[in-house]
Structure formats: structure tokens, C-alpha cells
Amino acid sequence: MLNLSQNGCSVWVTSSPELALTPTAVALGKFDGVHRGHQRVIQPILPPFRKDGENRRWGEPEMGRTGDGEKVTPPPHNGSIFSTVVTFDPHPQEFFTGKPRSLLTPLDEKVYQLRSLGVQQLVLLPFDKELCALTPEEFVEKILVQQLQAVQISVGQDFRFGSRRTGTARDLQIIAAKYKIPVTIASLETCAESQENNTEVDQQTRISSSLIREILASGDIERANQLLGRPYTLIGTVIKGQQIGRTIGFPTANLELPKDKFLPHHGVYAVRVFTVSETLDITGNDYFGVMNIGNRPTVNGINLSVEVHLFDWFGDLYGKKLAVHLEKFLRPEQKFPNLEALKTQIQLDCSAARAFFQC
Numbered sequence: 001m002l003n004l005s006q007n008g009c010s011v012w013v014t015s016s017p018e019l020a021l022t023p024t025a026v027a028l029g030k031f032d033g034v035h036r037g038h039q040r041v042i043q044p045i046l047p048p049f050r051k052d053g054e055n056r057r058w059g060e061p062e063m064g065r066t067g068d069g070e071k072v073t074p075p076p077h078n079g080s081i082f083s084t085v086v087t088f089d090p091h092p093q094e095f096f097t098g099k100p101r102s103l104l105t106p107l108d109e110k111v112y113q114l115r116s117l118g119v120q121q122l123v124l125l126p127f128d129k130e131l132c133a134l135t136p137e138e139f140v141e142k143i144l145v146q147q148l149q150a151v152q153i154s155v156g157q158d159f160r161f162g163s164r165r166t167g168t169a170r171d172l173q174i175i176a177a178k179y180k181i182p183v184t185i186a187s188l189e190t191c192a193e194s195q196e197n198n199t200e201v202d203q204q205t206r207i208s209s210s211l212i213r214e215i216l217a218s219g220d221i222e223r224a225n226q227l228l229g230r231p232y233t234l235i236g237t238v239i240k241g242q243q244i245g246r247t248i249g250f251p252t253a254n255l256e257l258p259k260d261k262f263l264p265h266h267g268v269y270a271v272r273v274f275t276v277s278e279t280l281d282i283t284g285n286d287y288f289g290v291m292n293i294g295n296r297p298t299v300n301g302i303n304l305s306v307e308v309h310l311f312d313w314f315g316d317l318y319g320k321k322l323a324v325h326l327e328k329f330l331r332p333e334q335k336f337p338n339l340e341a342l343k344t345q346i347q348l349d350c351s352a353a354r355a356f357f358q359c
């Protein structure tokens with residue numbers, strides 16, 4: 001369990017629904033990416049929230065940082081309703097296939113994005129055999145009514161729940177009505193289908209995490225950013241590399257990313273870089289730059305590296321946390337005959353990025 005705060009606002013994160021702050025207004029889903037479709041589902045549970053025309057005060061949980069294993073008593077709610085995102089951990093697909101899944105938004109980033117939207121609490125329901133076996137009726141009664149004391153629920157049109165995904169969004173509405181809990185079913189956020197599939201007619205397709213992953217894998221970063229509603233971001237801590245960069249006039253901050261972070265198409269990107277705190281809040285100025293994601297064949301690199309060169313800046317970044325916004329794909333990674341040829345190409349990359357940013 002952890003409590004992350006930003007400018008005095010906090011998100012209470014717990015994997016024990018018994019420790020959730022209650023009562024709650026709940027948005028249910030997996031929410032990987034917190035993309036435009038997700039934002040539509042989350043919107044109805046954000047403050048100000050009114051039930052039956054009544055004005056309820058929204059909670060402002062004031063909690064100290066909790067250490068691992070530390071026993072924590074959530075504060076009393078004194079009449080507040082907590083805007084709560086309820087999701088599953090691990091991702092149900094990971095549970096069923098046993099294969100670790102890489103994520104558009106690993107936990108820290110998801111918390112940051114939810115917090116930016118105004119969500120106050122994230123409940124990570126442990127997705128195990130027990131949860132899997134609950135019927136839709138049991139899920140509503142045990143988790144939503146008894147544990148989370150939900151007074152409002154929001155889901156997407158294609159939401160499925162309960163054992164073998166037998167419950168639909170409409171079923172949720174019907175079951176929750178027995179407890180007098182209103183359920184908002186958010187319509188699907190769509191976008192125009194990609195060019196290749198496009199006929200004369202403007203075909204629309206559902207925005208989904210899988211679609212965004214496919215688009216990121218293809219290198220179409222601008223389209224991925226459109227569907228996300230913000231730039232795709234890599235956040236990591238600067239670690240030491242081979243110290244070759246400085247010898248060719250392009251020092252590059254090498255980033256250590258969360259192990260489960262989904263990486264887009266390898267190659268060179270025009271980027272915007274921010275230094276951030278542990279809770280991912282921006283701590284200083286932003287910089288433009290160029291980033292390479294790849295194995296660095298020119299220097300016989302074996303491991304994948306993610307590295308960024310900042311324009312018009314010199315200093316020490318080791319140990320700092322950087323958030324890198326990917327704005328434009330410039331080219332795939334190449335093997336150059338020598339460092340001189342690589343240096344010439346990086347100069348061209350910098351010019352292309354500067355032209356893109358007009359900086």
C-alpha cells in the first residue's frame with residue numbers, strides 16, 4: 001500500500017479493499033494507458049459529485065507516507081465520497097497466460113495520470129482464483145457494496161466482469177439497481193481507422209490500449225499521442241553508460257525504466273524532457289532533445305538502451321529522474337561504419353528535431 005502526494009493532493013493506493021476509503025464513487029476497468037477512452041469512463045466519478053440532488057463534500061485524505069508493511073488506519077471519511085478507480089492486479093490477461101505483460105502506464109505512472117485527473121484513490125484488486133470465481137452478483141455485493149460502499153459506478157460500454165466474464169455493463173446496471181447504486185455506462189471513444197484500412201467511407205474504430213500499443217510498435221508516435229490525449233512518455237532514472245557519448249560531442253543520459261514499461265518502435269525520436277520528483281511531479285525547466293531506443297550496433301552494443309541528448313545543456317544528470325515525451329519519430333536505428341559517421345547522423349537528427357520543435 002502506498003500514498004502518493006502531489007502539491008498537497010494525494011492518491012490513496014491500496015491492494016486491500018477492506019482498507020479503502022469509503023464511501024466511494026467507482027470507475028471500474030484495467031485502464032492501462034489512461035487514454036481518452038478511459039478518461040471518458042473516469043469523468044463521471046470525479047468531483048463535484050451529487051447524489052439525488054444532494055451536495056456531498058469530497059474527501060481530502062490527509063495521510064502520512066506509509067512504509068512497506070506499516071499498519072495503516074485510513075482516516076474517517078466524515079461524509080465525503082472518494083473518487084476511486086478500481087482495477088485488477090495482475091492484469092487478468094497476465095493471470096490467465098502466465099506471461100508478464102508490458103504496460104503503457106506502469107503503476108507509478110498510472111497513479112500520476114489518475115491524480116492529474118482528480119482521482120483520489122486507486123484500489124488494486126488482487127486478481128486471483130477467488131476473485132475470478134465470483135459471479136457478477138457476488139462481485140457487486142462483496143466488492144462494490146460491502147467493501148467499497150459504492151454510491152456511484154462508472155464503466156465503459158464493453159466492460160465485462162464476474163467469473164468467465166459473464167457480466168455485461170447492462171448486467172452491472174441491473175444488479176447495482178437492487179442496491180440503489182446508479183451505474184453510468186460510458187459510450188466508446190472512437191477514432192478514424194488507419195489509412196491502410198480506409199475506404200471511401202470514414203470508418204471509426206474503438207480507442208483501446210491494444211490499438212495504442214500496435215500504433216506505438218509501428219512508430220506512428222503522433223497518432224498514438226492523439227489517442228492517448230497526451231504524449232507517450234518514458235520515465236526513468238539516469239544511469240551510467242559506456243561514456244562514449246561525451247567523446248563524440250553528444251553526451252546521452254541513459255535511462256533505467258520500469259521493467260514492465262512498453263517500449264515503442266526502436267529508433268530515434270524528437271523529444272521534450274522534464275526532470276521529475278519521485279512522485280513524478282515536474283521539478284524544473286523542460287528541454288528539447290533527441291532520444292535513441294535500440295541496441296547501438298555501431299558500438300557493438302548488446303543490451304537495449306534508452307538514451308537522451310538534451311539540447312543546449314551541460315551538467316550532471318546521474319541519479320536524476322527524467323520524464324521524456326516522445327513527439328516525433330525521426331528514423332530507425334542503423335549500424336554505422338564508425339563513430340564519425342554516427343556523429344554526422346546525430347547532428348542531422350538534432351537539426352530535424354530542432355526544425356520540428358522550431359527551437
Ligand SMILES: Cc1cc2nc3c(=O)[nH]c(=O)nc-3n(C[C@H](O)[C@H](O)[C@H](O)COP(=O)(O)O)c2cc1C
Binds near residue numbers: 251
Ligand atoms: C540521437 C541519437 C541517435 C542515435 N542513433 C544511433 C544509431 O543509429 N546507431 C547506433 O548504433 N547508435 C545510435 N545512437 C547511440 C550511440 O551509439 C550512443 O549514444 C553512443 O554510443 C554513446 O553511448 P554512451 O551513452 O554509452 O556513452 C544514437 C544516439 C542518439 C542520442
Ligand SMILES: Nc1ncnc2c1ncn2[C@@H]1O[C@H](COP(=O)(O)OP(=O)(O)O)[C@@H](O)[C@H]1O
Binds near residue numbers: 246252310
Ligand atoms: N546535454 C546533455 N544531455 C544528456 N546528458 C548530458 C548532457 N550534458 C551532460 N550530460 C551528462 O553526461 C552523461 C552522459 O555522458 P556520456 O558520455 O554519454 O556517458 P554515459 O555513457 O554514462 O551516459 C549524462 O548522464 C549526464 O549526466
